[in-house]
Amino acid sequence: MEHINKNSQTDLQRSMKSRHLFMLSLGGVIGTGLFLSSGYTINQAGPVGTIIAYLVGGFIMYLVMLCLGELSVSMPVTGAFHTYATKYIGPGTGFTIAWMYWLTWTVTLGSEFTASGLLMQRWFPHTSVWMWSAIFAIAIFLLNAFSAKFFAESEFWFASIKVATILLFIVLGGAVMLGILPMKGTASAPMLSNFIGKDGLFPNGILPIFMTMLSVNFAFSGTELIGIAAGESVDPEKNIPKAIKNVVWRLLIFFIGTIFVLSGLIPWKEAGVIESPFVVVFDRIGIPYAADIMNFVIITALLSAANSGLYASSRMLWSLSKENMLHPVFVKLTSRGIPLNALIVSMIGGCLSLLSSTFAPDTVYLVLVSIAGFAVVVVWMGIAASQFMFRKRFLEQGNHVNDLKYRTPLYPIVPIAAFLLCLASCIGIAFDPTQRVALYYGIPFMALCYFIYYIKSRKPRLPITKDLNDAG
Numbered sequence: 001m002e003h004i005n006k007n008s009q010t011d012l013q014r015s016m017k018s019r020h021l022f023m024l025s026l027g028g029v030i031g032t033g034l035f036l037s038s039g040y041t042i043n044q045a046g047p048v049g050t051i052i053a054y055l056v057g058g059f060i061m062y063l064v065m066l067c068l069g070e071l072s073v074s075m076p077v078t079g080a081f082h083t084y085a086t087k088y089i090g091p092g093t094g095f096t097i098a099w100m101y102w103l104t105w106t107v108t109l110g111s112e113f114t115a116s117g118l119l120m121q122r123w124f125p126h127t128s129v130w131m132w133s134a135i136f137a138i139a140i141f142l143l144n145a146f147s148a149k150f151f152a153e154s155e156f157w158f159a160s161i162k163v164a165t166i167l168l169f170i171v172l173g174g175a176v177m178l179g180i181l182p183m184k185g186t187a188s189a190p191m192l193s194n195f196i197g198k199d200g201l202f203p204n205g206i207l208p209i210f211m212t213m214l215s216v217n218f219a220f221s222g223t224e225l226i227g228i229a230a231g232e233s234v235d236p237e238k239n240i241p242k243a244i245k246n247v248v249w250r251l252l253i254f255f256i257g258t259i260f261v262l263s264g265l266i267p268w269k270e271a272g273v274i275e276s277p278f279v280v281v282f283d284r285i286g287i288p289y290a291a292d293i294m295n296f297v298i299i300t301a302l303l304s305a306a307n308s309g310l311y312a313s314s315r316m317l318w319s320l321s322k323e324n325m326l327h328p329v330f331v332k333l334t335s336r337g338i339p340l341n342a343l344i345v346s347m348i349g350g351c352l353s354l355l356s357s358t359f360a361p362d363t364v365y366l367v368l369v370s371i372a373g374f375a376v377v378v379v380w381m382g383i384a385a386s387q388f389m390f391r392k393r394f395l396e397q398g399n400h401v402n403d404l405k406y407r408t409p410l411y412p413i414v415p416i417a418a419f420l421l422c423l424a425s426c427i428g429i430a431f432d433p434t435q436r437v438a439l440y441y442g443i444p445f446m447a448l449c450y451f452i453y454y455i456k457s458r459k460p461r462l463p464i465t466k467d468l469n470d471a472g
Contacts, residue, residue, distance in 0.1 A: 023159040024308060029222035029251060030162045031305040035298050038262060039277040041212050047194055047263030048201045049209040054259055057216035058252045061223055063418035064380045066408045067387035069244045072227045073406035076236035080227030082319055085382045088389035095325050096449035097382045100375035102316045105309035106346060107372040110353025112306035113137050119299050133354060140306050141347050147336040151311055158304035165297045166254050172285055173261035184284050194264055211432050217425050221376040223247055228312050241406045310346055317342035367441045374442030377422050384418035
């Protein structure tokens with residue numbers, strides 16, 4: 001890791017390849033929501049209801065990624081959707097989106113380090129959670145601090161472990177459902193009995209499907225990391241569309257396939273009380289040391305999400321500084337192209353989140369988590385609105401749609417549909433008592449961000465980067 005000097009450059013290096021972008025997005029999405037919380041989702045919405053919710057959530061994600069594709073290929077800049085929102089919606093909106101997204105990932109950092117430390121106590125029961133949290137925090141910081149390529153390579157292998165586990169789970173679980181492999185405690189193959197049982201297709205009614213869909217949208221968050229990394233990717237015109245296409249379809253296969261197998265092997269009434277349904281299925285198949293295997297995989301998933309989160313949050317601070325919305329100290333890079341000051345501050349934010357998750361889980365940390373969950377959907381709305389305004393201005397300037405190297409199809413239907421579906425998710429939060437707190441704190445936080453921006457700068461003074469001016 002190299003020190004920053006006065007002459008350090010301020011332009012990030014393009015060192016990420018297509019496979020890095022692909023695994024970066026998978027790593028940001030596939031985490032504890034799938035490995036730990038999927039059983040609770042099945043218990044609430046039922047097997048069929050959960051699959052429907054994930055299909056709808058995946059569709060929303062697909063629409064947002066189509067919008068992000070056009071923007072990030074036309075303007076492959078680090079900071080992505082905050083920069084797009086600044087140019088095409090307004091600087092106050094760009095500033096707000098950046099800080100909401102930064103908070104989302106720093107809160108995630110605290111959660112991942114805490115959970116990793118707790119899971120390590122399975123093997124080392126007499127050790128401190130804080131010790132493991134500190135070890136993991138230092139390791140993730142170092143992975144990010146050496147070079148973007150080093151970070152991307154580590155995330156590639158982190159995500160590969162998760163993907164391999166999910167594929168193995170789907171194959172083995174599907175074989176058990178069809179009776180190809182035996183399952184302990186059952187005389188015959190379960191087939192589709194859990195889907196068409198005596199409780200019907202929707203055992204708890206239709207309403208829980210909509211309530212579950214809100215958390216499903218959050219589960220798909222992380223795919224937008226492709227846009228964050230656009231400014232550091234090799235050949236973005238080719239690799240970004242390829243990464244978006246591959247990520248969307250593989251995520252749908254992974255999520256839907258996993259939920260289908262889980263629902264087929266575990267009765268919905270039992271699913272909600274299982275800490276990790278993956279462990280139960282592996283154990284029933286007869287895989288030895290199933291709990292230890294999954295403990296390792298879940299820790300890997302947590303560290304992968306933390307790795308992606310520190311990368312994303314540091315690049316947001318760098319981009320804010322690049323656009324003169326934050327102190328210029330954050331725009332400086334090491335000789336290896338790393339925004340070290342932004343990285344340090346983001347890690348400090350993650351450590352403060354870690355402290356609040358331990359000492360104030362029901363007050364300060366609850367507020368942070370609520371804002372973070374709400375922020376993801378707001379960011380997606382910002383992406384859709386930015387693409388709508390970008391295309392509108394692009395055509396008004398006399399350009400032709402065929403001049404775009406990647407085009408969002410069915411314009412303006414796709415951005416409008418993406419925006420309205422995300423808005424519906426936000427409105428739906430108001431009807432769920434457990435998630436309503438996200439609005440209570442998320443909306444005031446947005447208002448505070450706008451207030452701070454307009455107090456600091458009465459008029460826009462944001463020189464847009466060369467990449468944006470060249471975009472047409």
